Amino acid sequence: MKNFNHPYHLVDYSPWPLTSAIGVLTLVSGMVKWFHNFNLNLTILGYLITLLSMYQWWRDICREGTLQGNHTILVTKGLRWGMILFITSEVFFFLSFFWAFFHSSLSPNIEVGTTWPPIGIMPFNPFQIPLLNTIILITSGITITWAHHAIMNNNFNQMKQGLLTTILLGFYFTILQGFEYIEAPFSIADSIYGSTFFMATGFHGLHVIIGSLFLLICYIRHINNHFSMNHHFGFEAAAWYWHFVDVVWLFLYISIYWWGN
């Protein structure tokens, strides 16, 4: 009876919130140990528990939505609001790094030589790899729109192609950023420049990796026919997230790589 007269999704009991909590507590304890020069065993165990919980929790959500049909229109609206609020919180997360950057760069103090970039810092040429990365991310924004239009037009193969292209561009970006980090003539310990630079671009890189994985999961779900032309919010959420990561990069490029150079 409970499932017939309302559009809400009454969730079943699930062990994953508990195992996630145990996992992240283990992880943070392991990292404290690691920071105090003990071994990595507890950190690895924490990662293992957390990753297994994440996999199984999200697997269950896919089952509830796709295979049990629990995601009515009203439930999907809730999911949309959840994603909007999550991305809003991410915007403020990055805002704090930009705040730190502009606080230090708009009136550089005596310790860094009252100049920006600070004395002795050799920043990247913004018109080499960073410009290529900008083009890669903007292109990936186009290809994900291609995939979205394909799914709305019921086109299986073009969705597959558009999504795969986006994922490959995402990994290409990550590889180029990796090379850039290896080649960098300054480190995170080199003045406030290195600190703000690697804090902002590093967290952005982490978000690109997360976004790429999110899209990869969508690709696997698409191959397994989890989506239809009006049931694909998982993909839309990934697309929103990807656009967010894209926009953050544009701000990073303009302010840190270009203006800050």
Next chain:
Amino acid sequence: MASLCRQIVRGNTLRRVLFSSASSARRGYADQMMPDPLEHATGMERKELLAMEAGNDDPFNMKVLKKSAGTRENPTLVPSCFDARIVGCICEEHSTVVTWLWVHKDHPRRCECGHWYKLIEKELP
């Protein structure tokens, strides 16, 4: 190589002839279609889609009920899956408060404004 190409061309031609009449648009290999949305959906999601297809845009009774005449003979019908339901009567159009009342099965009830309500069994979507 040439025979392979010929096979591919012949195969696709045959496929086009066979399937072009079935779908409205003629599509090649590159345009494999996705599952039909209604066939793909299951559970409550499917029930909701079917209800909407049948012209019911409010399968879960989430919207405000339209009042009928509200006389004793012609009360406003309140659908419910249970033996009783709470009704919030907006006694007049510009009323700033809602009058709440329980309506029980087989016992039509009159709001203090004079409007009658009657519980009926709700059809499940």
